[in-house]
Amino acid sequence: MSKIYIGIDIGGTNIKFGVFDKDLNIIGKSSIEAKVETGAEVMIDRIGSHIEKITADNNYTTEDVKAVGMGSTGQFNLTEGIMYSCPNMPLFKNVPIRKMLSDRTSKPCVIENDANTACYGEYACGAGQGSDNMVFFTLGTGIGGGIILDGKLVHGTDDSGGELGHIIIHPGGRLCGCGQRGCIEAYASASSTARRATEAVIACEPSSLKEVLDEKGAISCKDVFVHAAKGDKLAEKIADETARDLAIVCIIMRHVTEPHKFVFSGGMIAAGEPLLNAIKKHFADMIWSMKKEDVEICFAQLGEDSGIIGAAALARDIK
């Protein structure tokens, strides 16, 4: 039987698994509870057991598994396969997670941060296919990023390359969770977009969002885009500023690595074409005139599966 690859995506609540063939077609997927409070050894053992189960469930044996890829939030030494720390998993400190998984499964393993696995998934099988130079954003509570340069993920000196959410676009501006001021994450993530709208409504700027705040006690990013689509001026302004700030980062990155594609993913892309078109418009308005830029700005295609697909693709590409 042909070889298969396992892709794993560790989240704070669940761990997702996918079984893939050599062309990264998905054969089967499932998930287990993360149970992060049990610590690294128990979790890796449970992951090993579930790999055996999902392999058998799909009529393969563990002999057929060629390699395993795993993505997770957290800080890593990717060369050594060590998880330094993870906000979702406080017990995981300086854990040699790749070696533990490799010992448990007797397979070659690769570990990556989850924004990079999602990026690699879109590169291998999604919106970034065929584009060896690509920049990827996840727009959620924060802004994650990944960079494909000449067909490879960019890691940098200390594996923090591609942290695009912390590009400063407003010097001296809003304090970001990272300690810098003015990061794109502090303005244009879903949470930050909602926060800017909430602050404006509390400051008595007229808006239909006031009713949302009065009724629900909070304004979501989705509310901002829904009310913008209905023509609320404040919501339109906030949504447009978010798109402009994202376009600024695209222009910065265009001048850094000259990607052919910018791929946006995450919960905020549910805002749809109005968001995408606004990013494209601001990009076109602000980009230099030195030459005509042949660049595509688009949404991700793989949804929640991008993590397991990317992890399996990285496993397939282990040298």
Ligand SMILES: [Zn+2]
């Ligand atoms: Zn930051």
